Amino acid sequence: MPKCTINGKEVEVKEGSTIMEAYYQTGEAIAHYCYHPGLSVAGVCRLCICEIEGNPRPQIACNTVVTEGMKINNKSEKIKDGVKWVLDFHLINHPLDCPICDQAGECGLQDQYMEFGKYNPEMSERKVKKHKVVDLGPRVVLDSERCILCSRCTRFTEEVTKTNELGLFNRGDRTEIGVVEGKQLDNNYSMNTVDICPVGALTSKDFRFRQRVWYLKDADTICTGCSTGCNTKVYFNKEGIFRIKPRYNPDVNGHWMTDTGRDAYKFVNREARLLRAQKHTGSGWTELAPGQAAKDVSADLKSAAGDSLALVLTAQYTLEEYEAIIPAFINEFKTKKIYFWINNKESFDDFDGLLARGDKNPNTKGLLRVMEKHGLSGSWSDLEAGLNSGAIKTVVVAGPENQFVFPDMNEKIKLLSKAKKLVWMQSGKNEALNALSGDVTLIPMKSYIEKEGTYVNFKGLEQKVKRVTTVVSEALTLTEATMLMAGRNLTIPTTKELFVESNRREDEVMLEHRKKNEFVFRRGSL
Amino acid sequence: METKLLTEFYHLDEFRGIEGYKKNGGYVELAKALKMQPQAIIDEVKAAGLRGRGGAGFPTGMKWGFLPKNNEPRYLLCNADEGEPGTFKDRMMMERAPHQLIEGMIMSAYAIGSKKSYIYIRGEYKTPIRIVTQALEEAYKAGYLGKNILGSGFDHDMDVYSGAGAYICGEETGMISSLEGLKGQPKLKPPFPAVQGYLRKPTIVNNVETLAAVKYIIRDGAAAYKKYGTEKSAGTKLFSLSGNVMKPGNYEVPLAYPLKDLINGLGGGMKPGRKLKAVIPGGSSAPVLTAEEVERATLDYECLAGMGTMLGSGAVIVIDDSQCMVDLLGVLMHFYHHESCGQCTPCREGTGWLNKIVHSILEGRGRLQDIDLLMKVADNMKGRTICALSDAAALPVLSFVSKFRDEFEFYVREGRSKVRGTSYAEMHH
Numbered sequence: 001m002p003k004c005t006i007n008g009k010e011v012e013v014k015e016g017s018t019i020m021e022a023y024y025q026t027g028e029a030i031a032h033y034c035y036h037p038g039l040s041v042a043g044v045c046r047l048c049i050c051e052i053e054g055n056p057r058p059q060i061a062c063n064t065v066v067t068e069g070m071k072i073n074n075k076s077e078k079i080k081d082g083v084k085w086v087l088d089f090h091l092i093n094h095p096l097d098c099p100i101c102d103q104a105g106e107c108g109l110q111d112q113y114m115e116f117g118k119y120n121p122e123m124s125e126r127k128v129k130k131h132k133v134v135d136l137g138p139r140v141v142l143d144s145e146r147c148i149l150c151s152r153c154t155r156f157t158e159e160v161t162k163t164n165e166l167g168l169f170n171r172g173d174r175t176e177i178g179v180v181e182g183k184q185l186d187n188n189y190s191m192n193t194v195d196i197c198p199v200g201a202l203t204s205k206d207f208r209f210r211q212r213v214w215y216l217k218d219a220d221t222i223c224t225g226c227s228t229g230c231n232t233k234v235y236f237n238k239e240g241i242f243r244i245k246p247r248y249n250p251d252v253n254g255h256w257m258t259d260t261g262r263d264a265y266k267f268v269n270r271e272a273r274l275l276r277a278q279k280h281t282g283s284g285w286t287e288l289a290p291g292q293a294a295k296d297v298s299a300d301l302k303s304a305a306g307d308s309l310a311l312v313l314t315a316q317y318t319l320e321e322y323e324a325i326i327p328a329f330i331n332e333f334k335t336k337k338i339y340f341w342i343n344n345k346e347s348f349d350d351f352d353g354l355l356a357r358g359d360k361n362p363n364t365k366g367l368l369r370v371m372e373k374h375g376l377s378g379s380w381s382d383l384e385a386g387l388n389s390g391a392i393k394t395v396v397v398a399g400p401e402n403q404f405v406f407p408d409m410n411e412k413i414k415l416l417s418k419a420k421k422l423v424w425m426q427s428g429k430n431e432a433l434n435a436l437s438g439d440v441t442l443i444p445m446k447s448y449i450e451k452e453g454t455y456v457n458f459k460g461l462e463q464k465v466k467r468v469t470t471v472v473s474e475a476l477t478l479t480e481a482t483m484l485m486a487g488r489n490l491t492i493p494t495t496k497e498l499f500v501e502s503n504r505r506e507d508e509v510m511l512e513h514r515k516k517n518e519f520v521f522r523r524g525s526l
Numbered sequence: 527m528e529t530k531l532l533t534e535f536y537h538l539d540e541f542r543g544i545e546g547y548k549k550n551g552g553y554v555e556l557a558k559a560l561k562m563q564p565q566a567i568i569d570e571v572k573a574a575g576l577r578g579r580g581g582a583g584f585p586t587g588m589k590w591g592f593l594p595k596n597n598e599p600r601y602l603l604c605n606a607d608e609g610e611p612g613t614f615k616d617r618m619m620m621e622r623a624p625h626q627l628i629e630g631m632i633m634s635a636y637a638i639g640s641k642k643s644y645i646y647i648r649g650e651y652k653t654p655i656r657i658v659t660q661a662l663e664e665a666y667k668a669g670y671l672g673k674n675i676l677g678s679g680f681d682h683d684m685d686v687y688s689g690a691g692a693y694i695c696g697e698e699t700g701m702i703s704s705l706e707g708l709k710g711q712p713k714l715k716p717p718f719p720a721v722q723g724y725l726r727k728p729t730i731v732n733n734v735e736t737l738a739a740v741k742y743i744i745r746d747g748a749a750a751y752k753k754y755g756t757e758k759s760a761g762t763k764l765f766s767l768s769g770n771v772m773k774p775g776n777y778e779v780p781l782a783y784p785l786k787d788l789i790n791g792l793g794g795g796m797k798p799g800r801k802l803k804a805v806i807p808g809g810s811s812a813p814v815l816t817a818e819e820v821e822r823a824t825l826d827y828e829c830l831a832g833m834g835t836m837l838g839s840g841a842v843i844v845i846d847d848s849q850c851m852v853d854l855l856g857v858l859m860h861f862y863h864h865e866s867c868g869q870c871t872p873c874r875e876g877t878g879w880l881n882k883i884v885h886s887i888l889e890g891r892g893r894l895q896d897i898d899l900l901m902k903v904a905d906n907m908k909g910r911t912i913c914a915l916s917d918a919a920a921l922p923v924l925s926f927v928s929k930f931r932d933e934f935e936f937y938v939r940e941g942r943s944k945v946r947g948t949s950y951a952e953m954h955h
Contacts, residue, residue, distance in 0.1 A: 043714040044869045046910050057909050063714055085906035089875040122899055125882035149868065168709065168868070171692070173878035175868035 004070040019061035019072055020048060030074055031083050031116045033090070033108055033198045034150035035062040038255035040159055042151050047086050047112070050074035058082060083116045092123040093173060094199070095145045103200030105213040109148070128173050136178075137165070137185035139205050139259060140194060144176045147201035153177060153193035160256065161354070163187045177201070188258045188356055195245055196255075206262070207243045211235075219468040220247060222455060224316065224362035224402065224448045225261035228355050229457035232257060234265060234449055236469055241265040241449070251461065258356045267402050267428050267447070273472050274429050274444040280437060290444050290474050294484035297423050297441055301333055301485055304394040304421070310337040310383060312416065315361035315368075316401045318453025319462070321478035322363075322370040325398065328482045330374060337392065339378045340367060343406045357458055360405035362448070366456035387418045395419040396485075398478055399426030401447055425481055427472075444475040451477045528792065529754060531742055531762045532735070533778045536622040542657065544664040547625040553670060555745045559633040560678035562744075567637035571740060573748035575760035580605055580696075580733030581809065581839045582914075583827050586740075590638050592720035593728050600728040602635045602643035603705065604737055606658075607689050607696040609648055610809035611861060612841030615764040616734040618776050620647070620654035623738070624661035628684065630737040632670060633744060635682050638730055642683050646701050649689040659686050693865035697913045698731035699723075700867065711867040712913035735764060755781030759826035759837075769805075769844030770797045781837075782826040789820070789844055800846040804929070808838020810858055811918030813925030814845070835925070850945040851930040852888060852937045853953075855922065859884045862919035873916035876907040880923055887934065888950040890941035897934050900927055 003012045004019075006026045013022045018041070023030040034045040041062050048061040053071035058079060061072075073079070090109065098104040130144035154166045154177065165185045169178045179185055185193070194204045216235040223230040223244065230253035235243045244265055246257035266272060277293030278285050288296075301309065311329045313322070329335055342348065343360060350358030361367075371377075386392035395416050400406045403426075413432045416422060417440070424433055427445040434442075449468040456462050476484070483490045530536075540546025547553070559567060572587025593600060604627065608616040619627060627645070635643050647655050662684055665671045673681045687705055694700045695710040702724045704710035723729025739761060743751045752760045759781035765788060768774045772794030779788065785807065789795065796802055802817045807825070813835040815823060823833060830837050845854065863881035868874045883900050886892050904920035904927075911917075927934055936944035946953065 041714065043912060044871065046870050046872055049910070063716075082906065082910070085902075086872055086910065089871045089879075089906075092875050092879055122895075122902075123879065124893075125879065125886060128878065148871070149874065151869075171694075171711075171868045172863060172866040173868065173874050175874065 002066050002068040002070070004066045004068075004072060006072050007075050008073075013066050017066050019050060019052075019059075019064045019066055019070075022066050022072070023048075023061060028074075029115060030061055031087070031112050032062065033112075033148060034152060036152050036155075036196055036255075038160070039152060039155045039196075042155060045086070045090070045148070045150055047083060047090075047116075049079060049082050049086070051076055051079055080116070084119050087113060087117045088119060088121060088123070090148050091117075091121070092125075093128045093145070094148065095127065097146075101146065101200040102203045102208045103146075103197075107200060108198030130174075130176055134178070136202075137190055139190050140185050141203050141205055141208065142177060143201050143203070146199050147177055148199055149175055149177070150198060152196045152198070153202060156189075156193055156196060157185070157187075160192070161187050161189050166193070188260060188352065189256060189354065191259045191262055192246070192256045204243070211237070211239075211242045216242060217469075219449075219466070221449055221465045221468050222362070222463050223257060223261040223264055224455070225258065225264045225360065225405070226355075226357045227359040227361060227364055227458040228253065228357050229362055229455055229461070229463050230257040230261055230355060231463075232261070234468055240269040240471065241469075252457065252463075253355055256355065260356065263404070264402065265449075267404065268449055268471060270471055272428050273447075273475075274427065274442060275472055276474070277444060278434070278442040280440040285434070290476050291480075291484060291490070293441055293443050294476060294481045295487075298485050298487045300421060301394065301396070301423075302487065305333045305335065307335060307337060308391065308393040309333050309335045310339065310386065310392045310395050310419075311335070312339050312341050312383070312395060312397045313367060314341045314343070314398060314400045314406075315359075315364040315366070316448075317363065317367075317398060317478050318448075318451065318455060319363065319366040319370065320453045321398075321482075322367055324479040325482045326370055326374055326376070328486050329396075332486050336376060337378055337383070337386070338371065338374075338376050339380060339383045340371065341397075341412065342380075343400070343408060359458065360402070362455045362457070364456075365458065365460055366454065366462075369456065384415065387415065392419055394421040394423075396423045397425065398445075399424055399430075401427045401445070403428050403430060423485075425476075425478065427475065443481060444472060445481070446475045446477050447471065450475070453477075528778050529762050529780050530778055531754070532619070532623075532626065532738055532764065533776075536618070541623055542621070542625075542661075544625055544661070544668055547623070551745075552625055553629055553668075555741050556629050556632055556670065557676050559744050560636060560676055560680055564637045564639060567633060567740075567744065570748050571637070571743055574743040574751040575748075575755075575758070576736065576739055576743060576751070577759065577827065578733055579735035579739070579763060579840070581610065581811075581836075583837060586732065586736055589720065589732075590634075590730060592718065593638055593730065594721060598728055599642075600638060600640045600730070601724045602631060602638060602640040603698075603701060603724065603729060603731045604631055604643065604645040604734060605696060605698065605701060605731050606645055606647040606651070606654070606734050607701060608651070608734075608839075609693040609696045609865075610811065610839045610841055611858075612766060612768055612806065612809050612843040613839040614766045614768075615776050615840060617651060617654055619734050619738060619764070620651070620658050624654075624658045625665065626738045626741060627658070627734055628661060628665050628670070630740040631684065632675065632682055634730075634732065634737055634740050636680050637740075640730070641681055642685075644685050644687050644705060644724075646687045646689060646695070646705060648696070649691045655686060655688055662686060692867075693861075694867045694913070694915060697915065700913065701731060702729060709867075711869045712915075714912055756826055756828070758828050763825070763837075763840050765825065765840045765842050767793045767842045767844070769842075770800050770846040770848070771795065771844050772797060779825065782824045782829070785815075785820050785823040785825055785842070788825065788842060793844070796844070796846055800848060802844065803847045803849065804845040804851070806841070806843040806845070806922075808836045809841040810843070810861065811914075811921060812836045812838045813921045814929060816929055848945065850937075850943040851926050851933045852884070852943060853946075853950075855926045856881075856884045856888050856950075858922050859919070862915065866915055866919070870911035870916065872907045872910045873919070876903055876916065877919050879903055880907075880919060887937050890949060890951075892938040894935070894938055897927060897931065897938065 032048040049058040134142040231247040231249040277290040347358040425443040535541040695704045699713035719729040859881040863877040866877040904923035907920040942949040
């Protein structure tokens with residue numbers, strides 16, 4: 001464990017650590033672009049120069065290993081001036097299009113210029129022209145002029161995904177990033193290149209031009225796209241959720257996440273959601289408040305208590321919710337007919353070798369754990385037989401939150417609607433459900449970012465998440481629905497952060513938020 | 527007077543073929559070397575004080591000594607990517623005496639325990655590629671390459687690899703990248719090639735002239751080789767003399783040979799009516815010397831380093847009084863801008879910037895502050911990158927501008943050359 005001194009602070013680092021890691025450890029500021037802790041060292045941006053006592057030439061921090069007693073400093077005038085110049089080299093051919101650049105606000109060049117630069121530029125020559133709006137693949141767009149050639153994205157496709165779609169073409173200041181002939185940047189991890197791009201060169205087709213980043217709040221959560229449970233950050237404002245980015249967790253996902261996981265906000269946003277409860281009686285659909293709907297079915301369930309009542313669960317809810325609903329059905333509704341709806345049996349154990357798993361549910365382990373605890377082992381064929389014979393008359397379904405990963409949705413709706421009475425709880429809209437007739441009640445549920453709870457990932461790691469925000473304020477959690485269905489009273493705590501005012505005109509919202517957020521509602525589209 | 531050690535038989539056309547080469551003492555020392563202990567060869571080369579002839583002048587024996595002492599496979603690469611503007615010695619060596627290089631390489635490979643070597647020749651050198659390839663075939667046929675060379679039990683294979691026209695592939699790690707089939711750009715050091723080079727195995731990269739000289743160290747012994755030159759710059763060296771002299775060409779002289787004797791003696795002096803203005807002593811990357819400095823300069827590592835320049839690859843470019851320094855810098859900057867690999871930011875952006883500033887001055891758009899800006903940009907490119915190309919671009923700028931500032935200022939003020947009297951546009955149209 002060698003000890004070194006960083007800007008006068010003594011620090012002990014792991015054997016073989018680089019100076020850059022020592023800087024990270026002490027929290028001292030050091031300029032850098034090409035260095036990324038999840039990738040190999042390229043040493044090309046030349047920004048992380050620092051002085052080492054006894055060494056006449058400044059060295060780069062990212063490729064120099066700390067040795068015992070090393071005295072490192074990047075606060076001297078010589079180094080500061082050197083960093084300024086290297087920053088200037090980065091900027092001389094970089095377009096000054098920050099006002100229309102998607103990266104503005106979270107741009108490495110902007111940040112580092114403010115911290116280490118602030119010089120008077122002397123470049124008075126013409127800038128180099130390169131390609132604009134290069135379509136790299138289905139999800140990523142490149143602006144070569146903004147690119148500072150840090151090679152993070154090429155190293156990512158080389159080292160992490162090992163798909164090698166990206167390369168550096170040409171040389172000198174004509175160098176450009178590009179895809180290899182005949183290839184597209186189309187792997188399930190392609191959007192990570194957008195995250196690691198320190199400038200606005202690589203932008204996400206999904207996110208670009210939809211929101212300025214300074215109008216977004218972010219909060220920590222996890223991804224519910226599969227059983228890996230990648231740690232993520234969601235970016236949102238009053239309009240909804242705009243994007244999801246990975247959050248570093250060495251035990252789960254490292255620095256990365258999948259592209260499919262990034263779509264996990266789409267079923268959370270208001271457009272995809274079931275906003276009010278719906279009840280189908282003989283004459284057609286009527287809308288009512290979700291809490292009321294849950295209360296209404298209470299009496300029916302109580303009268304159906306016993307073996308003619310069945311509960312179908314998907315593995316998309318939290319551990320706490322299962323702990324509420326399963327005992328309630330066993331003890332209060334006197335039924336052990338509780339079934340686990342497996343969405344994609346054939347590919348359940350698939351794994352792409354990096355992060356994505358075939359089990360597209362966040363909490364399979366958690367559900368199985370609770371079911372086992374209560375001695376439940378209902379097989380799906382029992383349910384089918386019961387429905388076909390008419391032995392099961394009432395079915396309560398805790399349906400999927402993410403319907404994209406349930407290819408058997410329509411098939412299961414058809415099967416379960418054989419019951420005389422169907423109570424279907426789910427967060428999203430579904431046309432097949434609305435096409436049903438008979439005694440059907442649909443109750444809107446809260447999505448994963450609107451509640452807190454625990455998910456157990458594929459390897460049994462429990463991850464507790466906090467509530468991020470509210471999208472549909474009246475929607476219930478499974479716990480709340482259980483309480484109401486069991487006939488207990490519940491006052492739903494209304495939160496102040498209700499961000500979607502559904503019945504108000506858009507311009508009213510605009511007026512109210514004008515000072516803060518003038519452009520939020522003027523969106524473009526691809 | 528030339529001291530013909532390596533070039534003794536270069537005037538004989540037969541020296542190019544294996545028979546003629548053997549007739550004139552070829553492959554005699556190979557048998558001798560293969561009977562020596564490998565370490566003894568390394569010690570001999572160390573004792574001879576041989577330094578790399580490609581440009582950096584790094585002691586060859588010391589470089590070989592960096593190899594790990596284990597049985598890992600290792601490679602010997604011959605750097606024949608002679609791209610430094612003004613240099614044309616390796617070309618002549620390969621064209622006139624390919625077997626001399628091959629013999630030197632087999633000895634060196636034996637010394638470092640390498641079973642495989644490559645001769646990386648720049649792509650534009652079509653003739654040398656053909657000649658060396660042919661010579662390799664002859665050497666294989668004669669049993670100097672392949673399995674159990676001359677009954678010594680030493681196996682060695684050698685191949686020619688053709689570059690694709692990039693100056694940067696003359697940098698040793700750039701060459702290794704290129705040889706591996708990657709984009710030819712230098713690799714981050716450490717690890718150094720001697721530890722992890724070609725295919726991540728220990729690799730030694732030496733210049734053509736360095737490897738060829740090994741033969742003569744084995745033949746005559748370290749002491750005899752050391753008689754030429756000085757303590758720190760031992761041996762003979764080929765110099766490529768170019769510019770407005772009477773007899774440009776390659777000359778082999780002992781190191782520490784006076785520069786003015788090379789120009790005025792061997793080179794036959796300036797062309798009639800021309801006066802010496804400046805000399806670039808070691809290829810275009812070396813800082814320029816003024817006529818007054820040329821008087822004092824001797825061609826060895828330490829004297830030239832003391833004058834703030836370097837021996838480099840031994841390309842002596844003579845500049846006479848009809849040449850405009852601003853024009854010349856324009857040519858050089860175009861070259862470095864074209865050849866920067868684009869990896870490190872200071873070099874990628876800096877070479878382009880320098881090129882644009884010089885051309886702004888040439889095209890009459892220059893401002894007086896541009897002259898200082900040239901110095902500042904060059905100063906901040908120096909020593910900030912993975913390889914030395916950035917320095918190679920910066921050093922000429924610093925020396926040209928500081929030593930011939932009047933020509934630059936005249937160009938900015940008048941929009942025309944002080945020497946030619948005409949503008950850039952007039953010169954080109």
